[in-house]
Amino acid sequence: MIYFDNSATTKVHPEVMKTFVAVNEKFWANPASIHEFGHQTNELLQSARKQVAEILHTSPNKIYFTSGGTESNNLAIFGLANKYKTRGRHVLVSEIEHPSILEAAKQLMKNGFEVEWIPVNSDGIIVIDAVKKLLRTDTILVSVMHVNNETGAIQPIQEISAYVRQNSRAVIHMDAVQSFGKLPVHFGALDVDAITISSHKIHGLKGSGLLALKQFMEVEPMLFGGGQESGIRSGTTPVPLAVSTAKAVRLAHDNLQENAKTMKEITENLIPFLTSFPSIKLISPTNRASHIVSFSVRKIKGEVLINALQQKNVIVSTSSACSSRQTTTSHVLKAMHIQDDYIKGVIRLSFSAINTQEEINQFKKIFTNVMKVIKGD
Structure with missing residues (x-):
């Protein structure tokens, strides 16, 4: 997993x-x-x-x-x-x-x-x-x-x-x-x-x-x-x-400095990959903590992507686990005025120091195949 x-x-x-x-x-x-x-x-x-x-x-x-x-x-x-x-x-x-x-x-x-x-x-x-x-x-x-x-x-x-x-x-x-x-x-x-x-x-x-x-x-x-x-x-x-x-x-x-360095390296590896997809919008700002990356796939519900990734044994969440089982749109995304095409498709990836670059590389391959199925990219 x-x-x-x-x-x-x-x-x-x-x-x-x-x-x-x-x-x-x-x-x-x-x-x-x-x-x-x-x-x-x-x-x-x-x-x-x-x-x-x-x-x-x-x-x-x-x-x-x-x-x-x-x-x-x-x-x-x-x-x-x-x-x-x-x-x-x-x-x-x-x-x-x-x-x-x-x-x-x-x-x-x-x-x-x-x-x-x-x-x-x-x-x-x-x-x-x-x-x-x-x-x-x-x-x-x-x-x-x-x-x-x-x-x-x-x-x-x-x-x-x-x-x-x-x-x-x-x-x-x-x-x-x-x-x-x-x-x-x-x-x-x-x-x-x-x-x-x-x-x-x-x-x-x-x-x-x-x-x-x-x-x-x-x-x-x-x-x-x-x-x-x-x-x-x-x-x-x-x-x-x-x-x-x-x-x-x-x-x-x-372990703050060592852990932060690990998570920063992970996200620096990941973000260019995510933004290479034309249908993906990065939700997390430049000034963010290194352990969270949120993005959205245009006109795709987040639950669809979560379920597709889960079938490949990859566990992620929608914008917040506290509200992921609810059907209402995140109050944070509303406050940010996220466009309608993206607001339902937000995915949050959040890391800890026990995550590895190898996991990111595996994720890239799995995510690419999933996107081909659900979006045709």
């Missing part, structure tokens, strides 16, 4: 799985228990928290382990908006965010907040003038993803944050689910206040992730109970998941 759907999920790294199993076997006590076994388990949990905090350049008590990207994004949107609502009730969200941001923002509107959507250009990238036009003195939250999950477009976070800092008291949340491990992501490199990371996008386990806050930032809880995770996320902390998430974060951070 050739697996090119790594933006949907990645294969678990053997070291991460080894960590998960070992913690389950040796440190399965409740970390909130006051006996020695519980204390040892809690020490391991806090060690994992400290490790992540060092990588993200923040304090350990600002790392909150969650069930994944969706929960972390919801916690950021609701938690930050509610915490700082005394400053105002105006929120800015880019129109190409993941549904876990968009739907949470829509719920904010029902709760009395005013939400406005930041538009993007035809490359799917926010133009700073749009932020300048929408930002107000009563804006309390700006949420912009670092790398778009459908196109790989890198958003101008530094430019956005610089303007927001100079002209408002708004806090800035960045969804880094598709950028962590591919680009430098930490509070020292990017002037944001909150960062979302999902474990299974970086060869970790599903059902785990984290929300990291900048030092001195605060967030209101969404879950109430025993006060775990500094009172922000009540419920018994799943220590094996938290520790294995820290392991995945460490591996992704330590």
Whole structure:
């Protein structure tokens, strides 16, 4: 099998799985228990928290382990908006965010907040003038993803944050689910206040992730109970998941340059091949993360191409795995104003460091034969 759907999920790294199993076997006590076994388990949990905090350049008590990207994004949107609502009730969200941001923002509107959507250009990238036009003195939250999950477009976070800092008291949340491990992501490199990371996008386990806050930032809880995770996320902390998430974060951070180089070489091999087909339009912009390439075949539904490739044991996806089973057109593609001839035929290829040039060469041969069948090219 050739697996090119790594933006949907990645294969678990053997070291991460080894960590998960070992913690389950040796440190399965409740970390909130006051006996020695519980204390040892809690020490391991806090060690994992400290490790992540060092990588993200923040304090350990600002790392909150969650069930994944969706929960972390919801916690950021609701938690930050509610915490700082005394400053105002105006929120800015880019129109190409993941549904876990968009739907949470829509719920904010029902709760009395005013939400406005930041538009993007035809490359799917926010133009700073749009932020300048929408930002107000009563804006309390700006949420912009670092790398778009459908196109790989890198958003101008530094430019956005610089303007927001100079002209408002708004806090800035960045969804880094598709950028962590591919680009430098930490509070020292990017002037944001909150960062979302999902474990299974970086060869970790599903059902785990984290929300990291900048030092001195605060967030209101969404879950109430025993006060775990500094009172922000009540419920018994799943220590094996938290520790294995820290392991995945460490591996992704330590291998960033090598992995990014591998994925860049893969896509540099692939893109000239794809654009050699007259019926193919490249959807991903030039300024994109190296692990995502989206393209479209004119007047062909993406599902047709996906099924044809799957028959040859090649796994790809439509523009987003989160919406690939739905019949509605991607909100990201709509925001980019993709032409009607192409908007239904978008295919996303997404890579990880375990993909190889040999797989790309095999893909080229298979794809060429598939195109001959479905398009006659």
